[in-house]
């Protein structure tokens with residue numbers, strides 16, 4: 001089996017060890033061998049990025065555009081294969097895997113366009129005979145640290161804007177999903193980028209991640225992952241004057257009001273809570289339902305849940321793939337136990353499921369009779385588990401929805417324009433969804449949360465430049 005190497009300063013290099021990645025739908029299936037970088041290699045990657053910065057920052061915008069556009073074209077041309085690899089490695093179903101690969105391609109295309117739209121301002125000065133220009137400059141070396149659950153789209157929405165704005169990149173993917181990261185890196189490596197502008201270092205958070213975080217040659221870190229890790233890293237970057245952007249967990253509410261269309265409500269709950277095995281930062285884990293529709297909603301939801309097929313991610317007809325690995329499965333099972341101990345009623349799912357292939361299969365689970373104070377409603381589970389919280393009216397629903405330390409996405413299902421408009425104004429979240437699942441976002445508009453979910457400027461869309469550039473104000477005597 002070929003060893004997939006790290007990419008440093010334009011060269012493919014072996015690491016100090018190697019990692020095997022395993023298919024969570026079939027644990028007998030070893031996907032590949034991946035080089036594991038150590039501290040020294042992470043430092044070499046940073047040094048290469050630093051050395052490449054001077055010329056990349058002044059590369060013409062046509063060259064930058066063409067390279068990003070080429071990467072996007074290549075990803076789109078290979079989306080079926082990339083999607084298959086992603087699904088085999090992460091466990092989301094094949095349509096979801098191909099969808100994510102497609103999204104990554106579109107992101108590179110979008111940021112190719114952004115290269116041409118990076119604008120500045122020319123303003124009159126308050127002093128006669130003086131002109132003012134406001135321009136944007138790249139930051140330097142950007143470290144990209146990403147999680148396992150969107151192994152190609154999240155790296156894409158960090159790497160593409162970083163390069164578009166003229167930065168050099170050192171990319172450290174999550175250790176569970178080196179395959180998708182390596183495939184993306186291989187496309188980037190063949191795109192015509194000068195050596196050192198983009199570097200891939202696969203390895204552990206404790207070794208490679210920590211090295212990037214503490215390197216004084218790294219000017220910015222864009223991180224997506226858990227709150228525990230993100231919050232611990234941020235002060236170290238801020239402390240040495242580096243920029244940091246964190247996208248972290250969620251405990252996203254979906255409010256269902258009495259006047260909701262029942263089928264829309266159930267569709268949003270199924271999609272938001274269980275697709276991608278519930279392993280999305282945007283997943284709906286708290287279903288906040290008013291009393292008048294509560295019983296009908298639960299009954300119909302359980303009916304639909306029972307029809308979901310949990311099976312091998314690559315099998316046609318699978319709605320939900322496996323949990324990503326044993327550690328995440330243990331966490332899910334722990335929360336199922338905690339929910340029961342807290343007095344919640346498990347009305348559906350939560351069973352380990354046996355299929356033709358040995359994998360981490362868990363049937364989608366629903367708790368009812370829960371309160372917002374329970375741990376299952378306060379802590380991110382990150383699996384196919386949701387809990388219903390019964391409330392009396394809209395005001396109570398809104399208060400419960402906002403009563404969380406997180407604030408990534410918040411959804412409502414209603415036919416009332418008044419409540420929908422009010423919810424859009426008062427939901428304490430970075431993303432608000434009306435009659436749509438809480439998960440599933442566009443690639444050309446800002447993405448990010450509030451409160452404990454995020455820190456720093458938004459990712460994606462034109463807003464991405466706020467993080468990846470620094471503003472300069474120049475005064476000229478005319």
Ligand SMILES: NC(=O)c1ccc[n+]([C@@H]2O[C@H](COP(=O)([O-])OP(=O)(O)OC[C@H]3O[C@@H](n4cnc5c(N)ncnc54)[C@H](O)[C@@H]3O)[C@@H](O)[C@H]2O)c1
Nearest residue numbers: 146147148173174205209210225226229247248249250281
């Ligand atoms: N808000 C968002 O946009 C978003 C998107 C996807 C996932 N997430 C969150 O990600 C989490 C799941 O992903 P995960 O388990 O990979 O998260 P994680 O925090 O364990 O790891 C994320 C990344 O950080 C690295 N890392 C770990 N320890 C490190 C350290 N000490 N120093 C530097 N790097 C370190 C990991 O190797 C990995 O690459 C969930 O909490 C989920 O909500 C958030």
Ligand SMILES: O=CCCC(=O)C(=O)O
Nearest residue numbers: 149280281282439440441
């Ligand atoms: O897991 C975080 C990203 C979620 C996302 O991109 C989506 O819901 O579409």
